[in-house]
Amino acid sequence: MTDVANQPLETETTVTISVDGAEVSVAAGETILTACTKAGIDTPTICYGPTLTPVNACRVCVVELDGSRTLVPSCSRPAEDGMVVQTDSERVRHSRKMVLEFLGSGVDLSEADDLRAWSEQYGADPTRYGPAAERMNEDVKVQDDLYVRDYDKCVLCYKCVEACGDDAQHTFAISMAGRGFGARISTEFDVTLPESACVYCGNCVAVCPTNALQFKTEFDLRQAANWRPEDQSVTTTVCSYCGVGCNLELHTQDERIVKVTSPNDHSVTSGNLCIKGRFGWQYVHGDTDG
Amino acid sequence: MFGAGGGTSSYAEIEETDLILLWGSNAREAHPIFFHHLLKGIDNGARMYAVDPRRTSSAKFADVWLGIEVGSDVALANAVGREIIAAGLTNEEFIAHSTQGFEEYRAAVEPYTLEMAEAEVGVPADAIREMAHAYATAESAQILWTLGITEHHNAVDNVLALCNLALLTGHIGRWGSGLVPLRGQNNVQGGGDMGALPNKFPGFQNIDDPEARKKFETVYGAELNPEPGLHLTLMFEAMERGDLRSVYVIGENPADSEADIQHARKLLSGLDLLVVQDIFLTRTAELADVVLPASVAWAESNGTVTSSERRVQRVRAAVPPPGEARDDIEILFALADRMGHGWGSPDPEALWNELCSLSPLHGGMTWQRLEDEGGLQWPCPDLDHPGSPFLHGWLWEDDLGGRPRAPFSALVHQGPHEALSEDFPLRLTTGRALDSYNTGVQSGGYDSPIRYGDALDVNPRDAERLALVDGERVLVSSPRGSVEMPIRIQPDLPVGLTFTTFHFPDLVDANVLTNDAWDKRSGTAEFKAAAIRIEKLASTDGATVG
């Protein structure tokens, strides 16, 4: 009675690749992006999320791989022994610049701090396409007291769709709809969220890289010009509802909770919460009718 | 039956298991983030059988839903066990090595043929056979349950009936296999771990064990009573008898949450002294002589809670408590002070580390490690121990870790305490909705776009028979009382079954209807099975409510 697996067997092999001339070893199955991070190289990413299956749609993380005709997305390409990768070549910088420039030419990036910083870093100039360049042109959708969807800020990175779908919530309330530049994140026939399958877990909002999806609390504070990240602090605690033990990060400003997230690296949640954990905190401030 | 009370398995294990029996649990709504792990398991190829009177949102993910009669769990489990034995699918080596009482069990389940079970349980014999074979032949399998198993008058039998299946097949004590009760509150596990049970010290040490008692007496500097105390249901019985005249309630709202609620409220109102320590002026607090306003434990205080996978994690203060509200520990220390015991200044870290010194399960879980490692799963006996992802690996050790063999339990199917009758011909069962929580004192604080309020779910054919339309307000009565509430026509429950949540007691006092028959061993009332009738309201115009 001793041949019992007490733990899943971890048989870990490593692969070694060259990143900008330096040898880096990562576990087999890890990506070029992981190797770059391990080599101390910051790689811009938009559609990549540590808890999500890579869709490699944004293409901002591309690197140059010896022997490959095209650039490859580092976020999804598994590292293989002997790969030689350049992360800062002329071609790489060019593609990153152009991706950011393309996005800047059609999308409101005013609240996408990372994208703005990278745009500056890579010298993206969205004004090159002139004032007539077609844009997203979407109105803000405020359909309930919890979410705001501002698709003028949407870069169509699929992260919300994945978080709503089989990477986490399995609710599938939203999908990419339409095609090409007309593609939009949408419910069926663009019905309102309360009419849709949405269960308001907020996991889509949590992964949005551009603030196209916001919690209403943040939206309202921004509208009142009172959203002050510099005055906020974050405290990790445990949700007060069921017994699963989800870690919550309480973002507080002026001694009030203004947003709730969960750490991506927490084994219980992988960054995901349910409607109660995400929004059921108002009673802390005495806002209750119960 | 195996010792310490806790789920045997880690959430990560269900992602790799082969077979899931979800039995009396609507985890999709009641434990949504656990359900994410379960869904990963399904995406990885696990099959799932859901046993539940209702085709819940959880059951809709199952390969097979078995819509059993409310309260027929023991009959079904016994029939599954009998079929596993009859088909020669038991794990004979495991039974011989690690268990005791198999022959008695075999004899006890003998009457539970598939045909008999079909009649009692209401699902076809073939499906029961199929589930039995699937469970027995899976490489790894988990049984998960929640209040569908435990809110019955025979709750302990229900749990033991499921444990029997794990013993028959050896689906216990190994990665990916286990028995997993999902906890309904964020620290119900921790409360038990900390000795908030009538007969236990922290770490599930028995109060009638002189050695354990001596250990605690030495540290606490006081003599401890070796007699077990009362659990909640016994307390109400003692109130009824007049034996219990003073009650101190901390963070519980029995005036809304007890079954047969009118009776409970009467008893609470008749006490000599009722002290309520809570973050809200709950209905219970409204009945109290003294109310001690407390801070919100998870957002205004520091401490720990323990989850369904026995993971101890830190809670931290993020905002200051309002007004005069104070930390629970601070209140207790102040009370001790007034009673003439100087406990010093309240310090959660020191208290926790004292607990670690007294509870072997927690021996290695210092406050600092909880901070550094972000949570640890007990047992964690020493500082070098990484914590335990699953329990009962000893069942597979040659010497059983020096423990006695795990016992089978011979059980008899009883059915619900309250039979249906001519006056009360419909079955009522209760449960949670995704966006709400218990009596709604917390979840009522936010505006959920998906909230529909408490309504009575009724099968379309019952609705048709009673000439009811969706949303119509009706009078619902059980032997204990009547409430008015709207109905929702729902095809996901069988004819004869009705269902309601209990999140909005101010609007619908659903627990007026529920049965307070309870299990003497667990102290849980039979919220899951009452007999009711539905009557049209004379003045109704069928207006939609909710």
Added chain:
Amino acid sequence: MADLHLTEARASASEAAAIDAAIGNETAVVVETERLVRGGTARRHALRHLLLPALHALQTESGWISPGGLNHIAEVLQVPPAEAYGVASFYEMFRVDDPPGHDDDVVHVCIDPACRIAGAEDRIAELEAAGTPVHRSPCLGQCERPPAVFIQGRRKANSVPADDQPFALPQAGDPALRLLRRVGVVDPTSLDSYREHGGYEALTAALAMGPDAVLTALTDAGLSGRGGAAFPTGVKWRAVRDASGADERPAQKRPIQKHVVANADESEPGTFKDRIVMEHDPFALIEAMTIAGVTTGATRGWVYIRGEYPQATARLENAIAEASAAGLLGDDVAGSGHAFHVEVRRGAGAYICGEETALFNSLEGFRGEPRNKPPYPTTNGLFDQPTAINNPETLLNVLPIVLDGPDAYRAAGTDGSPGTRLFCVSGDVAAPGLYEFPFGISLGELLGAAGGVTGGADPQAILLGGAAGMFVTAESLDLALTLEDTRAAGVTLGSGVVMVFGPQVDLADVCARIAEFFRNESCGQCVPCRVGAVRQHEMVVELGAKPISADQRQLHDDMVQVMADASICGLGHTAGSAIQSAFDLGLLGGSR
């Protein structure tokens, strides 16, 4: 997605009946008794590929994808309605807006270059003047008979008016024909006729040779893919044969299932070769797929055919039925013990679905968005299983290789490009149509064979390889049409498109349409293509016939480079190449 949430809209009885019939009355949830329901993720996944047929049925029945109809599909297949909507809204042939006049047939008229220069807009004006609403469509694959028209039927089958005209192959009766030798000769609806013309001799030979010998013959013959990428077919098939199909995921224990897919989503503007072959020699494709099946170990075959090819679809379905009845398909192919079943699946109007991984997604019932590679189809193809996917023309080549051997096959063509090639000649030539010549014929010779440029003058430009290819000018008439020569010249044969533009053609207009084509056909998944194709179109439209500035040229170079370097798939990689070649040759932006 098992806890589906549907809006209140409900299907009409006729919608529900049409959908149920299209999917064989399958349902993802089976209610056995009031207390016993079967469903589950595995069953739901297994039915997902029926989504596209269900949407076709709804579109045909209702003239659009109605919310009630969509809900019915969502319910029976247990596909979340948002996902079903996302899929429906991806395709040209499905309407998700509540359309006025959806009670009528939809008349599609092609506005892509060959039809454009043949008066497509005049035809549209005529039709609209007669009160017929017209859907301006991308290439309909009838470039040899412009302007192309396709009619999407409401409550009746789709149709192509030109299919009623008699068919004649320009090279009919030429004994040098290999791939086209039966086209226009054999009765395409008759298995007996096919057998009288040598049909199924190759399958008999392949079964006698065994898989290894077939693979060796393909490799020795030097057969490479005719879809554009020219990948060696023998290598691809061997990889599928060798693929273990093992699934790494822990609890996943699926049996190994391999697939053969014929990529008949011929949508590259200027391409119509597969249509003609499938319409006039459909059994040949089925026979070649069967050889692929027994050679690679695949037991399932799929023809993914573009939705605008009703006649080819009908003839293939007939061929499959006849072959199955004769025991040439099924559980025991020709008594060999091999199982091989073939199904036809219709696309719904999306150029991108010709990209092999987008095709897989489309067939599986998802949006036709390409997947990132690796992993490659040979190990992770259709349904994530090992898959040999080939263009019909490629598959046709297997028959002469198996029958006559690699040496005979190599007697035609060059060392680097053995065999023959199908050329789709369209535009301003006297005899547009489908031609088969050995690799190595010069561009000028090919145009000569097609009767020469209309009016006898030199062409202004020739588009080689389709919209994803490049322009050349009369200076390239000596170019030998081989893989190696075109590569050396920096151009491509692509799908065999040779589209000729005479002196009178407004090339700025043609280029604007090509740019618009890519703008419309980009799936939208990756940023370089989604935005790049729009910015390119905006630039070409704004430029018109004006000279291009240095800044504009730099910007265009930048856009083309990022699309080529960083797009996910071939559509993005090549979306700028035709326009770029037009700039390079001075055909556009020009000072020529």
